[in-house]
Amino acid sequence: MNLSLRQLRIFETVARRLSYTRAAEELHLSQPAVSMQVRQLEEEVGMPLFERLGRTVALTEAGHELYHYSRSINQSLKDLEEVIAAVKGLDHGRLSVAVASTVKYFAPRLLALFQRRYPGIALELDITNREQLVRLLEANNVDLVLMGQPPDGVDLESEVFLDNPLVVVAPPDHPLARLDRVPSVALADQVFLMREPGSGTRKALERYFEEQGLALRAGMQMTRNEAIKQAVRSGLGLSVVSAHTIELELETKRLVVLDVEGFPLSRHWYLVYRRGKRLSPAARAFRDLVLSEARSLADLAGVTVLERYRASP
Incomplete structure (x- = not known):
């Protein structure tokens, strides 16, 4: 087989991400370019390496085998680059x-x-x-x-x-923003915009409510901080975010930090x-x-x- 290192690297990225789109983003290539390289590799191997299951992509048996070896080859090349870099x-x-x-x-x-x-x-x-x-x-x-x-x-x-202190944020006109000290029980009536399951911020918020003996009213779930901050500004609920992520919003007074009992979370x-x-x-x-x-x-x-x-x- 006449396989190129470029093809193996592209294939390994697609196999790891199980997405042509995300692989293209990681490699800074167009999706058609990624698809073409995988297709040429499949022609060289003589067997399909991926199969589509609805909107998802899965490795075939041959794909699994090639993924194992491509990872080893790419890691060896990376090790070689590091050795050369150390010399330089x-x-x-x-x-x-x-x-x-x-x-x-x-x-x-x-x-x-x-x-x-x-x-x-x-x-x-x-x-x-x-x-x-x-x-x-x-x-x-x-x-x-x-x-x-x-x-x-x-x-x-x-x-x-x-x-990385975590704080409760609200729009400036929120009723709780007028309080000098917000008791934890006051949060029981508030809807909280949530990060995705597994997020450290979400786990910290859920742990806080559990320790306070309060029921958490979970609202919309989002995977991006920018979306959460925009939703809070729009009045869709409160949220808990890292203090490092809201510097601009605090300076421009688009959001405020509520002085909540037990916060910031360390x-x-x-x-x-x-x-x-x-x-x-x-x-x-x-x-x-x-x-x-x-x-x-x-x-x-x-x-x-x-x-x-x-x-x-």
């Missing part, structure tokens, strides 16, 4: 970082600082939800991950790099990677930068800025 030092190299959707508001500050210090390193950034981050870690398909609570069941190294952001993973020089440099510089870069976020914009009585 930090003047060249590649770094892939995946971040949780809540971290995307802060991660650009870290990446911008890293790029200024190491302009020769090519950066790849993937912003996605917790479920996909876990898959990336399980498959060891990313150098470093910035996320909330690391998942159980995956052999990982994790280090706290920043506090959580953390972690730098995560597979245990035993050999970090490239670029990955080690980024890890060191995150652990040493994150707190100073966060001086405009967190509890201190919240005190300045706390809802007035």
